[in-house]
Amino acid sequence: MAAGGFAIDASANGFDGRITFSVVITCIVAASGGLIFGYDIGISEGVTTMRPFLEKFFPAILRKAASAETNVYCVYDSQVLTLFTSSLYLAGLLSSLLASRVTTALGRRNTMILGGCIFFAGGVINGSAENIVMLILGRILLGFGVGFTNQATPVYLSEIAPPKWRGAFNTGFQFFIGVGVVAANLINYFTANHSWGWRLSLGLAAVPAAFMTIGAFLIPDTPSSLVERGKIDHARQALQKVRGHTTNVGPELEELIRFSKTDMMDQERFVTIFERQYRPQLVMAFAVPLSQQLTGINIVAFYAPNLFQSVGFGNRSALLSAVILGLVNLGSILVSASIVDRFGRRFLFIAGGIQMLLCMTAVAVVLALVSGVEGTESISKGNTILILVLLCFYAAGFGWSWGPLCWLIPSEIFPLKIRSPGQSIAVAVQLLTVFVLSQTFLRMLCHFKFGTFLFYAAWIALITIFIILFMPETKGIPLDSMYIIWGKHWYWRRFVVEPQVDQ
Numbered sequence: 001m002a003a004g005g006f007a008i009d010a011s012a013n014g015f016d017g018r019i020t021f022s023v024v025i026t027c028i029v030a031a032s033g034g035l036i037f038g039y040d041i042g043i044s045e046g047v048t049t050m051r052p053f054l055e056k057f058f059p060a061i062l063r064k065a066a067s068a069e070t071n072v073y074c075v076y077d078s079q080v081l082t083l084f085t086s087s088l089y090l091a092g093l094l095s096s097l098l099a100s101r102v103t104t105a106l107g108r109r110n111t112m113i114l115g116g117c118i119f120f121a122g123g124v125i126n127g128s129a130e131n132i133v134m135l136i137l138g139r140i141l142l143g144f145g146v147g148f149t150n151q152a153t154p155v156y157l158s159e160i161a162p163p164k165w166r167g168a169f170n171t172g173f174q175f176f177i178g179v180g181v182v183a184a185n186l187i188n189y190f191t192a193n194h195s196w197g198w199r200l201s202l203g204l205a206a207v208p209a210a211f212m213t214i215g216a217f218l219i220p221d222t223p224s225s226l227v228e229r230g231k232i233d234h235a236r237q238a239l240q241k242v243r244g245h246t247t248n249v250g251p252e253l254e255e256l257i258r259f260s261k262t263d264m265m266d267q268e269r270f271v272t273i274f275e276r277q278y279r280p281q282l283v284m285a286f287a288v289p290l291s292q293q294l295t296g297i298n299i300v301a302f303y304a305p306n307l308f309q310s311v312g313f314g315n316r317s318a319l320l321s322a323v324i325l326g327l328v329n330l331g332s333i334l335v336s337a338s339i340v341d342r343f344g345r346r347f348l349f350i351a352g353g354i355q356m357l358l359c360m361t362a363v364a365v366v367l368a369l370v371s372g373v374e375g376t377e378s379i380s381k382g383n384t385i386l387i388l389v390l391l392c393f394y395a396a397g398f399g400w401s402w403g404p405l406c407w408l409i410p411s412e413i414f415p416l417k418i419r420s421p422g423q424s425i426a427v428a429v430q431l432l433t434v435f436v437l438s439q440t441f442l443r444m445l446c447h448f449k450f451g452t453f454l455f456y457a458a459w460i461a462l463i464t465i466f467i468i469l470f471m472p473e474t475k476g477i478p479l480d481s482m483y484i485i486w487g488k489h490w491y492w493r494r495f496v497v498e499p500q501v502d503q
């Protein structure tokens with residue numbers, strides 16, 4: 001069965017999709033929107049293992065850690081602590097849904113600016129927190145910032161990149177998420193042993209927020225978004241800027257206007273995406289982010305320090321191992337960027353999936369063998385290092401597949417009319433899944449022990465089969481021609497209606 005194994009000429013519409021200096025700079029600046037999400041992921045991982053932080057806000061956990069009977073999997077099983085981490089995801093979920101209207105009305109770029117400002121405020125409140133209420137309030141603001149930014153930035157990148165290189169440019173977003181994670185891990189590493197360290201770690205969130213917000217002020221909005229809002233002259237200028245001054249952007253602009261008119265003929269409404277003809281895209285908007293989280297990445301990422309600490313690493317070496325995982329992840333995102341437009345999305349999904357599956361299973365086996373079925377035997381340094389190595393291979397598998405592709409796919413499969421709601425759904429589903437899984441992971445680890453890793457291994461197997469059967473190849477196809485791939489797919493073709501474009 002040729003599920004998605006067909007090619008479509010990227011230059012079918014004849015536009016000059018060259019890589020210009022301007023498009024590269026614009027995309028780097030825009031992709032830095034990923035910094036704030038990454039910074040937050042990395043910071044909350046480490047701060048929740050810092051003693052002064054726990055003493056001030058969660059003293060019960062320290063008492064539990066001190067008690068000898070607790071088994072290694074259960075030390076960090078606290079619903080309140082998990083709620084601290086996850087409150088951000090609930091807020092982000094809400095705001096990403098709101099962001100659908102905001103990006104349609106204000107444009108992608110302005111939504112990024114808004115997100116950056118709100119995140120900045122959240123960082124300041126968290127850094128100066130005196131009680132748990134301030135702490136949670138700060139996290140809610142951070143969540144609002146992340147929701148807006150994650151909704152707008154990937155779409156920005158896909159709309160502005162030359163179609164042939166869309167994969168590489170869009171991968172920049174995940175790359176900056178990774179940079180944010182590593183920067184945060186390093187900061188945690190140095191602040192961990194100071195009584196005020198957690199304040200610095202949380203408060204420094206304002207720095208990436210300021211960086212991306214100022215950056216976003218300096219770049220134009222995307223031509224599609226400007227056309228959608230009737231700003232044709234601005235759209236022409238934006239196109240001229242990113243495609244180069246020697247390029248005749250007239251035909252590309254006309255095409256955008258034509259598709260935008262067709263798309264907007266019936267009033268753009270959130271519910272449009274639920275029409276039968278958009279079923280394939282809608283399914284992917286749910287399935288891709290859900291599957292990304294079912295790889296177990298955040299379980300490994302959020303709790304890597306806790307995990308290493310509870311299986312025998314000291315506090316600082318636990319944070320260091322998180323840095324190592326983060327660097328491996330970053331390197332593999334670069335590999336992804338360099339091949340995603342050549343080998344395609346499906347290849348990366350499948351290869352990365354198999355790699356993660358093998359590693360997750362191996363981690364479960366090692367944990368079962370060395371810490372005993374009950375998890376009561378202590379784990380030697382050597383075996384902890386073995387687990388770290390396996391997790392590094394796992395992180396690399398994620399970095400070249402589900403990491404970047406989870407942003408790329410939703411940002412490129414929707415027609416303009418439903419692009420904003422589609423991306424909103426994808427971001428909301430991702431954050432909801434992070435919330436549910438992180439809320440339950442420590443409980444699972446405590447009760448199912450090494451079986452938790454087998455649980456994720458089984459999911460990785462399932463989602464890889466899902467990709468093989470249902471994900472068509474999207475590489476190189478201009479956004480406005482994307483409907484073609486569904487029409488050629490063995491299953492999705494029954495839903496597709498060709499758009500009627502005015503000639």
Ligand SMILES: OC[C@H]1O[C@](O)(CO)[C@@H](O)[C@@H]1O
Binds near residue numbers: 177297
């Ligand atoms: O794509 C975003 C995802 O990637 C990660 O940052 C890991 O690199 C996750 O923590 C996050 O959920």
